[in-house]
Amino acid sequence: MRDEQEEMLTMQMEAPEDVLGEADTLKDQLKRMARQNKLAVVSAVVILLFVLGAIFAPVLTPYEFDQQDVINRLASPSAEHLLGTDELGRDVLTRLLYGSRISLLVGVVPTVISMLAGAVLGICAGYIGGKTDVIIMRLADIMLAFPSMLLAMVIMYTLGDGLINIFLALALVSWASVARIVRSETLKLKESVFVEAAKSMGVSRLKIMCRHIFPNCLPSMIVLFTLNIPSAILSESSLSFLGIGIKYPQASWGLMVNLGRQFLYTKPWLSLAPSIAIMLVVLAFNFLGDGLRDVLDPHLKDQ
Amino acid sequence: MDEAITLSVRDLSTSFFSEKGEVKAVDHVSFDVPHGSIVGLVGESGCGKSMTARSIMKLLKYPGKIVGGEILLEGRNLVPLSERDMSLIRGEEIAMIFQEPMTSLNPVVPVGKQVQEAILQHRKISREEAKKKVLHMLEMVGISEPEKRYRCYPHELSGGLRQRVMIAMAMICRPKLLIADEPTTALDVTVEAQILELLRELRDTIGTSIILISHNLGVIAQLCDYVYVMYAGQVVECAPVLELFDHPSHPYTRGLMDSVRSLRRGDERLSTIPGVVPNLLRLPQGCRFAPRCPMAGEGCRSCPPELKAVSAGHLVRCPYGQR
Amino acid sequence: MLLNILKRCLQALVVLIGVALLIFIMLRIVPGNAIITMMGEHANPEAIERMTAELGLNKPLYVQFFTYISGALRGDFGTSYSLHVSVSSLIAQAFPNTLCLALAAAVVAWLIGIVCGIIAAIKENSLLDRLFMGFSLFGVSMPVFMVAMVLQYLLAYKLHWFDISGINDWRGFVLPAIALGWNSAGSIARLTRSTLVEVLQEDYIDTARAKGRRRMGVILFHALRNSMLPVITMMAVQLSSLLSGAVICETIFSINGIGRLAVDAISGRDIPLLQGTILLSTALVILGNLVADCLYSVLDPRVRKGD
């Protein structure tokens, strides 16, 4: 028997016996979050704004991202250039807008890849166990032993610069932690009675993994997804900051910070504006992920 | 009354405030615990019996809160006491043991230390002296080789031993009142019998009054002097144990007893109580048991009944409650 | 328990060898000839060949790997292509700086993180809790270079409290350590809070309170030790992210550390140097993992007894 107070609370929340319909599905959980956690809603809106800004960048600004204006070099913010211009006279706001394309892509694409790979490997390792488990987890251990920045640097060194390579590098860096979390989740689910029930009915291994394990891992994976996006964005900006990621003249926030750094003491906004943009996006994703965790998966710890 | 009352609970109401509104988990519950007696609270899960116990200890978890009534420990009201004053009473004057001996002990501290902590909290004695008392107490609750067990961690002990450790911890300051919240539910029958025997012995030797909370009528019958039957947050019937088992008067009590007795007899068809416990957020207007009651009439559904005496010391919350 | 630790050590060794192999392979499959990069486009082919043979780069890969490993075990990581000094001596110069920086940052992070986490957990759902958690999320969300540059601009450039860059005395470490620890402090605070909140829901906390323990006593004696267990496991993860951040901090504050060596090695396409720095930092992380594991088993009696 369970703790009485807890029992009563859940009883009231779920009202088992006399409510029809009203399933507590993902959608309802999201609604509940929206009601309880205004910050998460604001964050979602901020993210949406950044996405819109990235998509409609050409419409939103009259300048091109590499349009130089040598006369107006390093201009201070003004009505014409809201955030001033950089050392080649390019409009900073324009470059920020175009930069958000890269940052958002870099946040989403490698995270999707690493989530998929991590989920498949984690579920296989956890459910199949034995040698499969040992091999996959040792590999993950090796990946996790690297300081992620250095590993990303080496991969970039091996693959060369470019957006696609950044995707690959960041995905390679982050799949292992996903696999580890999904595996531990799988191990718990594997011991659960409903999986045993499925086994007792003769459901095949593959089906159990697809129908029972995966859907039950999903909530924590959604949370993980929203929390891994910001770390990917941070990694890319750090790489670009070191000059290892996106190459000139493409606009990337990290690169803009790097180029603006030499004017830190005279024109601080050159490096500050992109830094703040990074922080805003990352913050928004973190707040959203946090809110999601509260409703979807109270047990997934901060990592 | 000539017998001394250890604890008297008057109109205790405890609610917790959930998203969907106030849940009255304990609703105007009153009972007395005479000195040296064992009082039973019985009911099914969710009836508010554990919440009552936690309210007495003032150990309610967020968002639970006492909203009314008095808890008088030898005449002193505990409800307005601050957390600091309450901590002087917990363990010293009222102690509690919990349902799950597995999770109720700190996994990273040796059990002896945990018992010792209880006495050091309230007595100004040296550690050696405290340890001596702990060893003596461990022996008293039937733990063999107390020296060896003293250093054990909880995971190294069986469920029965852990519950004994919990009892030792609760009794070491010789409290006036022990609250035992489903102390044997998680244990096997043979161990349950041992623990019940131990509780009875401790009451006899130390003279502690006990509130025993259980869903098991057998346990109640074996141990208690007075019994309070709870349903949906209210006391529906109370009586001395013999009276209650001989003449159960509330339809719910009778339903419960019939359920257990028909099972013990091995009837062809078991008697049951139809339906399920009501949602405390949407309680029926009249009697809370009316939707499941075979005798309920129109009056029951519209107007909530009061607790009324049917004989000396036997109160029933049902207009049809007859002997 | 000893057996357990031994087993862990063995596992760590396997991982370390795996790491070495992985770096080795990744750095050899890089397109373009490192020798040419090293000697310049117009070096004569004979010299290139001589150099290749000298460095053993004409031998099969596995022979090269074993030569490298056996050298590494003796503390010899080869000679830097770009600086023409032994990698070990370069690392020996840089390592203390990185270690000091990382340790200082760790102290900052753990101190702030744990204290804030505990306060937030005790005052769960209060304004203070929300404030701390909001701040910690800010901490986690700020890129290291941003914190570093803001600190540099305000405290060093505007207020002249610290040197802008370089390490002359202990004060040189202050800004980089704060910049580096900032991130970790946030995540440690969040983890500490969430585990402590969870532990405070446990039954044995009720038991302790039922004994008459006051709130502080319950937290210090019962809750903290249990809630620190997951935090310790985080140690290794944090070490890894500190070393990652060190790369950036060292670049911004011009500290001669491992991270900057690695960056220099990449821009100079200096394979032995890159290999050496990465192997060293990875070994450090693995060591941190090992220490965390041992600490865990000391603190948790359930693990101590074998399985």
Place this chain on the structure above:
Amino acid sequence: MEKKILLSARGLSKDFPVSGKRRLHALSQVDLDIYQGETLALVGESGCGKSTLGRTLIRLIPATSGSISFEGQDISSVSEKEFRPLRSKMQIIFQDPYASLDPRMTVRDIIAEPLETHHVCATAKETTQRVTELMKAAGLPAEYLYRYPHQFSGGQRQRIGIARALALKPKLIICDEPVSALDVSVQNQILNLLKDLQAEFGLTYLFISHDLSVVRFLSDRTCVMFLGKLCEVGDTAQVYGKPMHPYTRFLLGAIPEIDPRARGEKRPLLQGELPSPIDPPSGCRFHTRCPYATERCRTEEPQLRNVEGRQVACHRCEEI
């Protein structure tokens, strides 16, 4: 009338590896027959191996040694693939109605899963039709078809579990403590239901429980287990009326009577602690706690033997 054996196990043992090289002996050398149409109860305290035995019998966990035959066919040596169709003939109902249903599936999908796995119905519509029939049989209103498990009370969830177990028209159902997580009044509803279903579908039950009164109501024969071994097997009425094995006596004596007048009677209390199944005592496994133990009990392991129309594993059961 000669009763037909549905399932029989011979020399069944199950070890689990624990830390180091040691093994936990959950079952050792168990011989058991289950007759067609009966309810066989398996009682014992936690850790005695009764759940392990139930799961081993239907190959949910593989046995370490021993053989099992079902309807005369050896099922312990066939491959998993060959065994899969046989799974439909033996189903299991679990103890915890909260954990045994996948929280992310609707009731329809939960009950349909065995039907789909064994391709019982041709179309999805037919499956749904069959699911509603099953729900009706288990006493669940068909409107609940598309609800999720957490919207039900404990008793209703157990009904879902029962409907799922019935889906494949099994011959044998292992009931693993199906009512121990429920309140008394609900427990009786479920027990009545199980009894009705047995009559309706001609089911055979292996009913695992630690609650002796529940067992008495439902079972024809009772098996008492202690530390991985059977100690007494016989007709329920006989076992309850005159227990022969000392352990059975203690077990029955420990049930708290629901009559407060029975309090004065001194009940026999079992002393000591349960021995560890990692290295069980030599000889009779109960001898460390048995007040009647002699030298012989300490050295020689008693086998099940026929005593007064039942089987008892005790050297001294006639004398005491």
